[in-house]
Amino acid sequence: MRIYRDFLEGLSKEEREELSNQNQQARKEYVEYKTYLEMKSELENEVNRLKKELHSTKKELDKYKNTYRNFQKQISDYQIEEVKKLLNQNYSYREISSRVGISIKTISLIKNGKYNKQVLPQE
Numbered sequence: 001m002r003i004y005r006d007f008l009e010g011l012s013k014e015e016r017e018e019l020s021n022q023n024q025q026a027r028k029e030y031v032e033y034k035t036y037l038e039m040k041s042e043l044e045n046e047v048n049r050l051k052k053e054l055h056s057t058k059k060e061l062d063k064y065k066n067t068y069r070n071f072q073k074q075i076s077d078y079q080i081e082e083v084k085k086l087l088n089q090n091y092s093y094r095e096i097s098s099r100v101g102i103s104i105k106t107i108s109l110i111k112n113g114k115y116n117k118q119v120l121p122q123e
Contacts, residue, residue: 075102083110
């Protein structure tokens, strides 16, 4: 400490003021840089947390993706022809549904010519 005091005493008033200003500027830059590093760290932590959450959500959705595909029932050409035949014989949608094993909505789509799912060949 004494060496520093001796050093300052050897300087002119202007040089001491300049050194003091530089010292204050360096402290200010240090505080700003420290604040920047803290904010950067917080943001990196938040990004990592969000990445983990996204990964977890994707895994959860993948579980349901295969389940959903299993509900997309496809019907055979035979079933389509059977529905058309029963419709021509004036069976109700409910009766056709229970006989052929497909939904009333699908029967309606077939009747109106709007059924466009890829059909499976008759087994």
